[in-house]
Amino acid sequence: GDSVTQMEGPVTLSEEAFLTINCTYTATGYPSLFWYVQYPGEGLQLLLKATKADDKGSNKGFEATYRKETTSFHLEKGSVQVSDSAVYFCALSDGGTALIFGKGTTLSVSS
């Protein structure tokens, strides 16, 4: 079945460092891809999404490009802040009625 694989965390960075969180997927069709973020003590929030190959989703300085050839949707940010510390989830939708999530990657940014 469809699945999402994220890099293991935690990822620990200093403020203003470059961030990459890897995400690859397995799907039979043409899924939509999402990144969600979970701040401490809160629910998940949609960060960005891409619905077709080569689309780039972006929000709050974060970007991810839907790469069909490598089945990837890596999350990047050029300069992280302490406030970006959170758990990041990659997810896909194959048109069904529920999202399939990766296992989450914890990001910790120190000043």
Added chain:
Amino acid sequence: DTAVSQTPKYLVTQMGNDKSIKCEQNLGHDTMYWYKQDSKKFLKIMFSYNNKELIINETVPNRFSPKSPDKAHLNLHINSLELGDSAVYFCASSPGGETRVSPLHFGNGTRLTVT
């Protein structure tokens, strides 16, 4: 003006008890979900309702029973609680049954601790 609200936020109870978690959304969405997040942050779909009709029922012990009195509410009742039920339970909603273009809106979670 919370979009998806869950109560209670924390729930501590003993093994064998029965408890309920309530969820309400004021977004006018047709579809609601329950997800379970374990201690390693892994999220797993449990149930989904579309307009009060059950459309997803994953492999979940039948001690868990969802109830949707109307499309704005989806409650989760758990019988005979076990230690392994300890987790954070998230309610979510989306505009329709097609999640390819309709992102989920999550509540802030209910942390259930079974002692």
